[in-house]
Structure formats: structure tokens, C-alpha cells
Amino acid sequence: MDQLDALAEPAADLLRRVDDALHAHGAPTEHRLWPLLRRLGALTLPSVEAIIALRPAPLAAAGASLRQVGREYVEARDAIGTPQDWEGAGAQAFERYRAGLADHLAGGGASLAGHLRATADYTAALDAWIASSRTALASVLAASLASAEAVTLAGAVADDELVVASAAAEIAARVLAVVAEIVEDGEALHAEWTDRLAGIGYREPADEPLPPPDSGVLRTRY
Template identity: 45%
Template sequence: MDALDRLAEPGLDLLRRVDQLLAAGAPEGHRLWPLLRRMQVLPGDALRAFLDLHPAPLANAGHAVRRLVPRYDDACAALTDPALWSGPAASAYDEARAALLRHLDEGPESLVGRLEATAGYADALAQWVDGSRLAVARVLAEVVSSAEAVRVHAATAPGAAPGAGIHAAAEVAARVLAVLGVAYDGAETLLRQWSSSLAESTWRGSAGAAIHHDGTLRVGH
């Protein structure tokens, strides 16, 4: 359990009240409006969705992907030693073997390169989630103890005057959505940075020369 988990209950309660007050609309010209248009969600729903993001599954996924690399190393080792034979078929085999080695583990476009990039992307996402959860926890700690929170609670109590607390609710919502917006910007930035490294690994070998079956095949001992 991290700081965000500990603040989730009071934060959700406050934002539920904020959403209730904002159901009738935010104050005209308030800085909340651009955030609402961009996020397309009220702060309570936005927080509930974000609470489901945890770094551990992403970090575990990165570790799981890295554990696949030794299997590719074993396959490459089996292909490294040339066969003790010669002739047209042997030459064709050597070309195919070299191409397969390149495809398996030669550079960032190889299968191993893509595996390592996938693991790196998972690690980067885990770090993003960890940092973003801390930032959201900080803003929740600020808003649940703010004067605006007191006004929101009073405005949503039984018998409160209609329209009371709307400005306070808008302030709380703007602060929370601003931080969540920055968090999601970070995720989009990561995707742009890693997208080329996560592309499908395509076969880079040649089609190979034609094999003449009437040639001489010599097998070494």
C-alpha cells in the first residue's frame, strides 16, 4: 500500500461531492473548463480509473520478458558453429543460418532487441506509474485538507443552499485534473519515445540463392 492507496478513501469521498456540485456546471470562465474538455471526465471518475494503475504488474512483466532472452541465446549458440559439410546445399544452409542469427539477435531490430525494448518500456511505464501515483497522492493530501474541501462538505450537507460551494468544487477539481493531465501526458510521451523500438521485428535475411541439387556434397567428420 502506497501513499495514494492510503488517501484513496478520503480523496474519493471529497471528489464524489465535487462531482455532485459540478453536475450543474462549473463557474463561467473558470480554469477548470479547459481541463474538463481535455480529460472528458469529472475528477471523481478520473481518480477511480487512475487508482487501478499499479507499478508492480508492469515491473513484473518486464522481468518476465527478460527471462525469455536466455532461450534465444541458446538458439543462437546452436546456430553459431558451422556444419562440417560443403557444397551448394551447405552454402545455402550457411546463408540461412547467418540470416536467422541476424534475425534472432543482431541489433535493436532483432527478436532479442525487441524483447529488450519491450522490457525497457515496461520498466519505464512502471516508473511512470510510481511517480504519477506519488504526484496524485500529494495533490489529494493538499485538497482534502484545504479550505475548499470544508466548503464542499458544507455545500453537500443536508439543507445546504443550492449553488453553494460551486467555486470551491471547481478549484478542487481543477487541481486534481491538472495533475492527472500531466500524468497522462507522461504516458503519451513514453509511447512516442518507445514506439519505434516496439515495432514488429521483420525478417531481414535474403530469399537465398537457388540450390543446384546436381552439385557435389561433401560431409566432413
């Protein structure tokens, strides 16, 4: 359990009051809350619940599994040996396909092993984004719970509709501003990795011209 988990229940109660007040009374016309609502398309409680639902542990486990499979591809590549007792056109053709398969398995960033490593790196980047997002959200929720606006919404100061609406709008704007930053960081992360995680496929080696008749001899050693 982290700080966000500890704050989830009291924050949910506060944000429910915030959303109910916004439903009942709206928000001041020129308030900075409106662009945030248009940007996110959701009120505070569902927006916060979506971030709370993000968990880094499954990604860390997936990343470890991907790296292990990548190592197995490297081992498979190393197991494809070059024939030592085979010469001629057949041996040359086999070597082209052997080298192509070895490169496809673990020949660089575009290989299967390279793609798995890149995907594992992406899960690590997502893990870091989730961790920083949860920390940022916990900070703004803690501040909101201790704010004067939270006291107003609890009914301890005023029951005036305008005061309640303004208090709700202030809390919602603070929280949704952080959520919007989290979303923007996630979108930037996705854009950064899109090309690096593009699909890969096996490409057969190009056929080479047939050798002249006098060199088309198959030789073996024994």
C-alpha cells in the same frame, strides 16, 4: 500500500462532493476548470479512480519474464552451430539460412531477443511513469483534503450556491490539472516507444547465383 492507497477512501468522499456540486451548480464561466474538463472528458472522481487503478507490480513481473525469454533466444541462437565437415554449394546455402535465423533470434535490436529487451525496457518506463503519477496525485489529493475549499464543501462555512460552486471548481481544477499532466506524460511515453516497438518479422536470405559447374562439388570430411 502507498500514500495514494491510504488517501483513496477519504479522497473519494471529497471528490464525490466536488462532482455533485458541479452537477448541481456548475462552475464560474471563465474558470480554468472548463478547458481541463474538455481535455479529459471526465469529472474528478472517475479521473482519479483511473489513476489509482494503475499498478506497477504486474509490469515489473512482465518485464522480468520478457528478459528471461530474451535470454532463451540468445541460447537458441548459440545452439545453432556452423557445420564443420560440410563444403560446397549446399553448405554455403545452409550457412546463409543459419546466419539469417541466428540474426533473427538474437542478432541485434531488430531481432526477437532485441525486441523482447526493448519491450521489457518499455515496461520499466511505464512502471516509472505509474510510480511518479501516483506520487503526484497523492500530493494534490492530500492538499485538497486539507484545503479551505474542502471545509466549505463539508458545509462548515457556507451553504451559498456560488461559494460551494467556486470551492468545487477550485478543487476539481487542481486535481484535474495534475491528471492532465499525467495523461500528457503517458502519451509522450507512448509516442517515444512506438517506433522502437514496431513489429518485426523473419526475412529469408536472398538467393545467391548458382556456382559454376566445376565448383558445384559437395565435400565432406570423415
